[in-house]
Amino acid sequence: MAVEQADVADRDALLAIGDRHDITGIVHLAGPHPWPPVPGSPVEETRRVLDGLLNIVQAAQEWGVRRLGIASTIGVYFGAANDGPLHEDTPLSMSASASIPAFKKVGELLGGFLAGVTGIDIVNYRISGTWGPLGHLDPFFAAPALVHAAARGTAPDLSHLMGPAFAEDGLDLSYVKDTGRAIALLQLADKLNHRTYNVGSGHATTNAQFIEAMKKVAPEAQIALPAGGDASHLVLDISRLKEDTGYQAEYDIERAVSDYLAWLRAGHQR
Incomplete structure (x- = not known):
């Protein structure tokens, strides 16, 4: 096993990792700063998050990975009708009260669009309270x-x-060892029948x-x-x-x- 450190918003540094290793899959767990927001420019923070996502998709395309899993969150369901267990097809509210669900909703939309136009197998993992x-x-x-x-x-x-x-x-709530194993199973499955999965x-x-x-x-x-x-x-x-x-x-x-x-x-x- 090898460990590399790079900023996903630094495209050149990220892509260079693929020159040193044979990468067959990606799980993208990065996201915006959690609450409370870090002081600074919200525009620059938004740019960094979106740059990171787009760089990861570019890396997946250039490396020819089998599957790109992108971490979403149970928070995307905030504001949705909640009269029982929440299914992946539950209609979502178009608003968000915090940075994490806001960026994850945007990421899901971008991921779905990019999967369609690039042919990359991009899958969203809506992760519960881990x-x-x-x-x-x-x-x-x-x-x-x-x-x-x-x-x-x-x-x-x-x-x-x-x-x-x-x-x-x-x-x-999901203990991290269960969450990690669920994500590994999704990443390694021969075939997935859906673009989005709840993990909890x-x-x-x-x-x-x-x-x-x-x-x-x-x-x-x-x-x-x-x-x-x-x-x-x-x-x-x-x-x-x-x-x-x-x-x-x-x-x-x-x-x-x-x-x-x-x-x-x-x-x-x-």
């Missing part, structure tokens, strides 16, 4: 911060969240359920959240993923918390 080793403190859900607090033996610092967290807030657990996990599982693993954790919250939880329909790849999750919340806590307590920072 958490675990090497992740960051997500602005949209509390789970990573709760595990970090348990590992430190402190109360959780939730100041990075876009809004206050309550016990009954919930989301389709297929069910909601509330903060209360997460804390209950965590206390089974770490009974000493002093983690609590106020009652209440939004009962309308985003849940992904992952039928396509299962049918086309045979995917099944391997980590329930309790096993995932145990694995992440062990990783953090071994001295890792994230």
Whole structure:
């Protein structure tokens, strides 16, 4: 295995990687800065994100890769009708309240157009709330911060969240090892029948359920959240993923918390 570092917005540096390695597939996980936005020019940030996407597509074309997978997000469903598990054909709102879903919607449209005119197999992966080793403190859900607090033996610092967290807030959560395996299955599948796939657990996990599982693993954790919250939880329909790849999750919340806590307590920072 080789590791190369390059800025995807630097086209020459990116394309040069293909001169040194035989690349057969690409998974493009980059995106805009998460909330809160980094101070600076929003126009320049937009240009960098779009340049990065276009450079990746150009690289895929020049390298002749088998498949280009582009990370989208469960956030594209914000504002959509939410009366059950969200299917890939669910009509999406044309607006977005944060940078990540805004750019991912644009990326899906561009990816679909470019797949049609270039012949590249470009596939969108709408990834749910993913958490675990090497992740960051997500602005949209509390789970990573709760595990970090348990590992430190402190109360959780939730100041990075876009809004206050309550016990009954919930989301389709997927442990990073399951998410990674799902993406690998999609990338390596001989044939995919769709252009877009949901990648998640297929069910909601509330903060209360997460804390209950965590206390089974770490009974000493002093983690609590106020009652209440939004009962309308985003849940992904992952039928396509299962049918086309045979995917099944391997980590329930309790096993995932145990694995992440062990990783953090071994001295890792994230």
